[in-house]
Structure formats: C-alpha cells, structure tokens
Amino acid sequence: MKKKKIVTIGGGTGSFMLLSGLKKYQVDLSAIVSMADDGGSTGVLRDELGVLPPGDVRQCLVALSDSSETLRRLLNYRFEEGGLKGHSFGNLFLSALEKISGSFSRGVEEAMHILNVRGQVIPVTDQDAKLYLETTDGCIFSGENEINHSDFSPGKIKKIYFNPKIKANKKALKCIKEADVIVIGPGNHFCSILPNFLISDFSEAIRKSKAKVIYNCNLTNKKGHTDGLDVDDYVDSINGFIGKDRIDYVTFNVKKPSRELMEKYEKIEGGRFLVDFNVQKNPNRKYKLIKGNFILNGEAEYGKADALAKTRSFIRHSSNKLAKTIFMVSEIENYKNIIKEIL
Amino acid sequence: MKKKKIVTIGGGTGSFMLLSGLKKYQVDLSAIVSMADDGGSTGVLRDELGVLPPGDVRQCLVALSDSSETLRRLLNYRFEEGGLKGHSFGNLFLSALEKISGSFSRGVEEAMHILNVRGQVIPVTDQDAKLYLETTDGCIFSGENEINHSDFSPGKIKKIYFNPKIKANKKALKCIKEADVIVIGPGNHFCSILPNFLISDFSEAIRKSKAKVIYNCNLTNKKGHTDGLDVDDYVDSINGFIGKDRIDYVTFNVKKPSRELMEKYEKIEGGRFLVDFNVQKNPNRKYKLIKGNFILNGEAEYGKADALAKTRSFIRHSSNKLAKTIFMVSEIENYKNIIKEIL
Numbered sequence: 001m002k003k004k005k006i007v008t009i010g011g012g013t014g015s016f017m018l019l020s021g022l023k024k025y026q027v028d029l030s031a032i033v034s035m036a037d038d039g040g041s042t043g044v045l046r047d048e049l050g051v052l053p054p055g056d057v058r059q060c061l062v063a064l065s066d067s068s069e070t071l072r073r074l075l076n077y078r079f080e081e082g083g084l085k086g087h088s089f090g091n092l093f094l095s096a097l098e099k100i101s102g103s104f105s106r107g108v109e110e111a112m113h114i115l116n117v118r119g120q121v122i123p124v125t126d127q128d129a130k131l132y133l134e135t136t137d138g139c140i141f142s143g144e145n146e147i148n149h150s151d152f153s154p155g156k157i158k159k160i161y162f163n164p165k166i167k168a169n170k171k172a173l174k175c176i177k178e179a180d181v182i183v184i185g186p187g188n189h190f191c192s193i194l195p196n197f198l199i200s201d202f203s204e205a206i207r208k209s210k211a212k213v214i215y216n217c218n219l220t221n222k223k224g225h226t227d228g229l230d231v232d233d234y235v236d237s238i239n240g241f242i243g244k245d246r247i248d249y250v251t252f253n254v255k256k257p258s259r260e261l262m263e264k265y266e267k268i269e270g271g272r273f274l275v276d277f278n279v280q281k282n283p284n285r286k287y288k289l290i291k292g293n294f295i296l297n298g299e300a301e302y303g304k305a306d307a308l309a310k311t312r313s314f315i316r317h318s319s320n321k322l323a324k325t326i327f328m329v330s331e332i333e334n335y336k337n338i339i340k341e342i343l
Numbered sequence: 344m345k346k347k348k349i350v351t352i353g354g355g356t357g358s359f360m361l362l363s364g365l366k367k368y369q370v371d372l373s374a375i376v377s378m379a380d381d382g383g384s385t386g387v388l389r390d391e392l393g394v395l396p397p398g399d400v401r402q403c404l405v406a407l408s409d410s411s412e413t414l415r416r417l418l419n420y421r422f423e424e425g426g427l428k429g430h431s432f433g434n435l436f437l438s439a440l441e442k443i444s445g446s447f448s449r450g451v452e453e454a455m456h457i458l459n460v461r462g463q464v465i466p467v468t469d470q471d472a473k474l475y476l477e478t479t480d481g482c483i484f485s486g487e488n489e490i491n492h493s494d495f496s497p498g499k500i501k502k503i504y505f506n507p508k509i510k511a512n513k514k515a516l517k518c519i520k521e522a523d524v525i526v527i528g529p530g531n532h533f534c535s536i537l538p539n540f541l542i543s544d545f546s547e548a549i550r551k552s553k554a555k556v557i558y559n560c561n562l563t564n565k566k567g568h569t570d571g572l573d574v575d576d577y578v579d580s581i582n583g584f585i586g587k588d589r590i591d592y593v594t595f596n597v598k599k600p601s602r603e604l605m606e607k608y609e610k611i612e613g614g615r616f617l618v619d620f621n622v623q624k625n626p627n628r629k630y631k632l633i634k635g636n637f638i639l640n641g642e643a644e645y646g647k648a649d650a651l652a653k654t655r656s657f658i659r660h661s662s663n664k665l666a667k668t669i670f671m672v673s674e675i676e677n678y679k680n681i682i683k684e685i686l
Contacts, residue, residue, distance in 0.1 A: 048425025070443065070453050077439045082391025083426045089439040096420045096432040100413065110413050 003028040004330040007179040007211070009124075009196050010034065011056035014187030017316070018216070019063035019119075020302065021323025022183075027330065029119030030175045031060040034187075036131040036162075036195035039145030041078070041087045045095050052104040052128060054094035056192070057121055061108075062090070065115040069303055075115075105169055122175060124196050127166040131195055134159040148191045151224030154233075160190065161198055168202035176202070179211040181330045184238060184247070186216045186317055189226050197241035207244045214249045214329055215287075216322060219257075219295065219315050220265065220273045230276040235287060245286040251325055252277055255293035257315045265315060274315075290329070294321050346371040347673040350522040350554070352467075352539050353377065354399035357530030360659070361559070362406035362462075363645065364666025365526075370673065372462030373518045374403040377530075379474040379505075379538035382488030384421070384430045388438050395447040395471060397437035399535070400464055404451075405433070408458040412646055418458075448512055465518060467539050470509040474538055477502040491534045494567030497576075503533060504541055511545035519545070522554040524673045527581060527590070529559045529660055532569050540584035550587045557592045557672055558630075559665060562600075562638065562658050563608065563616045573619040578630060588629040594668055595620055598636035600658045608658060617658075633672070637664050 006027045008018055011034030019031055033056045038046055042055035062075050075090035097107035105126045112120060133141045135156045141147045176182065187193045197203050206213070215238065217231050226234075231252055239245050256262070257274075265273050277289065296318040328335075349370045351361055354377030362374055376399045381389055385398035405418050418433035440450035448469045455463060476484045478499045484490045519525065530536045540546050549556070558581065560574050569577075574595055582588050599605070600617075608616050620632065639661040671678075 044426070048427070049422065050424070068456065070440075071457055073443050074436075074439055074453075074457075077443055079392065079439070079442075081393070083387070084391070084430075084435070087427075089435065092427070092432065092435055093417075096417055096422070097413075099422075100416050100420055110417075113411070114414055 001334065004180040005030070005175075005178055006181045006183060006326070006330055007032060007175050008183045009193075010185055010187040011037070011192035011195075012059060012187055014185060014192060014216075014317075015056065016059040016063045017319045018183065018186075018322060018326075019060055021319030021321075022326060023064055023118050024320075025323065025327045027327065029064065030179075031064065031119065031121045032124050032172050032175065032196065033057050033060055033121060034192050034195045035123050035125050036144040036191060038130070038143045039148065041091045043145055044087070045091055046128075049095055049099070050128075051095040051098045052123065052126070054091040054098075054104075055088070057108055057123055058088065058090035058094060060121045061111055061115055061117055064117045064119045064121065066118050067116050071115065072303065105171065120175075122172045123169055124172050124202060125166045125199055126169050127164075129162040129164050129166045131191075131198075132159075132161055132163055133157065133190065144191050144195070148188065153224075154226050154229055160194060162195070166199055168199045168205070172202060173205045176205040176209050176211070179209060181326070182206065182209065182211045182213045183326055184213065184215045186218045188222065189218065189229075189234065189237070193238070194241060197238060203242050206242050206246055209246075212248050212329065213246045214251065214326055215247045216251045216294075216317065218275055219253055219317065220269070221275055223269050223273070228272070230278055230281070231289070232278070232282050232285065234275070235285075247287045249288050249290055249329055251290045251292065251294055251322060253294040253317075254291045255295050255297075257295055258297070261313075261315055264313070290325060292321070292325060294318060294325070344677065347523040348373070348518075348521055349524045349526060349669065349673055350375060350518050351526045352536075353528055353530040354380070354535035354538075355402060355530055357528060357535060357559075357660075358399065359402040359406045360662045361526065361529075361665060361669075362403055364662030364664075365669060366407055366461050367663075368666065368670045370670065372407065373522075374407065374462065374464045375467050375515050375518065375539065376400050376403055376464060377535050377538045378466050378468050379487040379534060381473070381486045382491065384434045386488055387430070388434055389471075392438055392442070393471075394438040394441045395466065395469070397434040397441075397447075398431070400451055400454075400466055401431065401433035401437055403464045404454055404458055404460055407460045407462045407464065409461050410459050414458065415646065448514065463518075465515045466512055467515050467545060468509045468542055469512050470507075472505040472507050472509045474534075474541075475502075475504055475506055476500065476533065487534050487538070491531065496567075497569050497572055503537060505538070509542055511542045511548070515545060516548045519548040519552050519554070522552060524669070525549065525552065525554045525556045526669055527556065527558045529561045531565065532561065532572075532577065532580070536581070537584060540581060546585050549585050549589055552589075555591050555672065556589045557594065557669060558590045559594045559637075559660065561618055562596055562660065563612070564618055566612050566616070571615070573621055573624070574632070575621070575625050575628065577618070578628075590630045592633055592672055593630050594633045594635065594637055594665060596637040596660075597634045598638050598640075600638055601640075604656075604658050607656070633668060635664070635668060637661060637668070 007030045037053040042053045077089040098104045101107045131144045296316045350373045380396040385396045420432045441447045444450045474487045639659045
C-alpha cells in the first residue's frame, strides 16, 4: 500500500502540534511553512543578517526530527544573557545554514539532513517581503509582529497583502501538485494561515490540485482579530483567497474544555471565545463537518523540551486525536474497499 | 591487534592539524584540550554567558567529526553582521549545549554524539580560571588573550599560573592513565601547551603514566614569546612542569621551508626564527630526536571549510607526515616482533 502524500500548510505551534501527531503514521509528510514572521529573535535576525524568518520552520523541523531529546532541547534553547539574549539557538542554526548554502530553502534542506527529519519542511517562499493589513477606517499595520499585537475588527479588514509581491517556492508548488491530502491549520488566522494563501501562484496550485483538502478550524477566536467568527467565516475566508470552494472537510471540536480553562479564558477573552458552528446559517455549504473531541485533556503529548510542553493550561488541539482523524480521511478509499470486500 | 590508545594534549590549530592526520589511522584517539582561551568570540561568550571557552574544543571536534562538509562549514561559520558579528556558530553550539546539559564536559559529550566524532574530545578541566604570566621585571599579564598579544622575553618569565587554582577533569586523568602514547604539541607554547601542565593533578598523572611521550616541537619561535628557544629549552620547559623527564621522543623538522616562506618570515620575525637543535649542548639528554621532513609543502591536506585551508602561506607542520611518524612510534613493538619473526 503506497503511503499517502500529506501536505500541511501553516506555521508556528499549530503546525508543530499537527506534525507531532502525523509523524507517528505511515504517511509521506511535507510541511509548508508561512514566512511572514518578523517578531522576537526571528525579527532581529531578519533585520540584522538579512535572512528569512527561521522561527516557524524551526518548530516544524523539531516536530519531524528523529534526533535525540538533547538536540531537540538545543534547537529550542534561548540564550538568556548578553548580546545573544532572546535568540533561539535553532534560529541561529537556520540563519547560519542560509548564509552558508546561499538560500533559505537550501539551508532548510541541509538542516533536514543534519536533524534526520522524517518527511520534509518547505518554506512557502524563498523571497523576502513584509505582511501588511489595511482596515476600512484607514489604519495600515505593517509587519506580522505589529499585526499580531494590534486590535482590529474582522469586519473592518480592507486588505491583507505582502509587499513586495512574492512567488511561491517551486518545491512547495510541486508538493501541492502531487499531494493526496492537503491539511490547513490550525493556527493564527491572519499571521500564520492566510499569509500562505496571499501568494497567488501558491493559491492557484491549490485551486488546481486534485487533493482532498482538510481544514482544522481553530478552537478559539483571537481577541481583536477574529472575534465572533464561526466555522463558515473561517472557511469562506480561506476559500476566498484560494478562489474556489476547495475545502472538503473541516474538523470541528464539540467537546467542552474543562470548567477551569473556560473560566480562565472568560476572564481574559470575555464571553463567547469558542468558535461556533451554526448549521442553519448555510444549507448549501460544500464541505463536510467532522465533529469530534479534538481537545487536549491533560494527556502528555510532548517531550519536556518541546515548545508545547506546558500546553495544558491552554485550550489546545490534541495532536494525537487530530492526526488520527486526518489519517482516517486520507485512507478513506482503502477502508471503503475493505468494507466492500467484507460485505 | 588491539588499537593503541593515543592521547593528544594541546589546543587550537596545532591540535586540529595533528588530529586531522591521526584520525586516518586505526587508533583509539582522545584529544585533551587546553581551556585557557579568553579572546575573540570565545572571550565574549565567557564574559557574557559565564561558559567555559569553546573555541579550541570546537576545532578538535571538527577535526575528528565524520559529518558532512556542510556541518563542518557550519561549525566554523562566523556571523558577519549585527549583534552576532564575530561569533563562530560552533562556539554558540557548544555554549548552548553547556547551558542545557549543566557542564561543559557533558555539553562536549553531547556534541560528540551529534557530530559523529571518531574518538573523543576532553576539556582538560571543567573549572573556570584565568591564566596569568608574571615577569621578573614586575609585569603581570592577565588572561590568555593578553598574554598572547604581549611581548616578553622567555628568560624573564617568573611565573605562569591559573587563578583560581583548578583541578583536571576526571575523564582527562583516566585517559592519561590508560594511554599507550601521549602526544604533546605543536602549539602556542605559553597559551595552548603549558596551560595544560599548570594543572597539578594533570601533570602528576603524566608523571606516573607508563605511556610513551612524544613531543612535536614547534617549527618556529614566536616573537616576543619564545625568541631564541631551541628544542632542549622547549623540552626542559615542559618536563619542568611535569616534574620529571617524561618526554621520550621529539619530532624535529630538518627540511628547510621554501625560500619564499623564509623571506616572508624574515621580514616579520627577524633573523633566526626557526627552532634549532644543538647536539653539543646536552650530551645527557633523555629523549630520542626523530629528525625528518615534517613541513607542509604545497600539499592540500584540508577541506575548503577547514580552519587551516589557507595554511600554505605559513610555515606549518604537515598533518599527514606527523601522523605517520606518531603511528609508527606507537606500533614500534609490533614492528620489532615482525622483524624478529622474519629473521
């Protein structure tokens, strides 16, 4: 049985979570990673060394790496003193490899060899550009970090774009073309997910692809960014940039988080922060909703060294539950045949 | 035939050269590395992060690493811009591993795994101390970097010492105890070689060891440091710190460097910069002199990425010629038996 080609699209901890689960299955795994990040250690490296943002790629490499616990801790290690303060060692590792090998993509390829990565990690672009977001009331937010830390209402967004315009990495396009399953999200909607679809040849590749497309809808809305959005809103937003109703399946969590977590979030986020699904809203929706319990519930899914190790105090996806569902969807035809044979 | 246990003692490019040659032989190789360095990137990391000096260890790890050319280039890569300017990636790698694993020695052990090192690299101590040199005319030079860049006459040295007093790494002591052959030098006499022997339990271990001791005498004297020293002076200096005439063999180059190199050195170093051997000076010397052609003569012995890649414009040891001689000495008993059997 040939391994299914699964391609994830995202960035940051959302991709880390997803890949940590999916790598336990016999699948051919590729992670396409957003390149909009310009905050923290990544931002300093972009400014000072003129490199592309390493942070999100680093997290995906760690997720897929078969190397030792120490190497994983090393990649996530942040210097705490002096001129190196705040720099993640893994970011320095990727930036040095970019400098040596002449391009960020080639640097990432070298990193995959060194770290013994199961699958591949592909930056969505090899070009350097800044993310901008304009609102209908005339604000222009410049850079992913500024957008991430600004408040705007989702109804007031006029435009989100890269400047200068950028093209997708050819390897990313090839990967989309050959994919059996494309998995989008979860992740920060405006800062990690949408930036991938703003690259027009990348969206075109998804529009034309024959893959099944699964969207893992976020569990909670982000205050000042996506307040009040429901599942259809998220799906419409992504399909809008793809230019076609390409999303076939949406995973949607129906299990209520613990009372403790709910109270914690209510204090910070206010009333209705869980993403809703309104069945009456759109009787003609093109996607199938996969309802289930997708939240992390006290299980230890990560090593001590991993970025999500202290994740239990947040409402988070369970990487194992989500990965199992995605694997089932990817193998659904095979299961159909087995069922037919038994019948 | 059991592999001979060869232990090298030194630091910096001298050890790099020696190990690059020795690793081509079927020997059990350990590199004990001086921990006095406090200049450049290493000095900044010592000051700002409170780590032990990674620079010399890095060079030995690269020499013994079986990993790819890219990984070797990466370890030697120096950042060129911003707050990271001047830092060697390999130094950051070792400093982060020290922070994660809790001690420099354990960090180096992790590095050996990650880099697939053939043999082992052992810092001579795990304790932090500064090197001092006092002259008879009342100067006190403080720190390896200051000593390295100061002028003093070798006849005027009153005292060289670490403050605070430090103990040797236990692994280094064990290694000396079990060694078949101990190889000292070449290297910067006051900054890379002697600092090892200033650690009293380390010198005691060598004094008591049953190993053959080979000393690779430097080819040239260092202006303002070792002007006019001959082979016996170097040997006496090291034996003095060991507390016994422990050096059994001394390799001594008799091949004159090219006219071009001689003229270049004469301009910078003045007249008699080549280290001399004066057979009449000491008829009772305890060591055997191994005379030979030990200099690099236009051969390419290193990869493009290596620290010694551009070594041809200096008077340097040939790593291949020196390693061959050391291997022959280490196996001399076996050769004797073979010769006896033939006779």
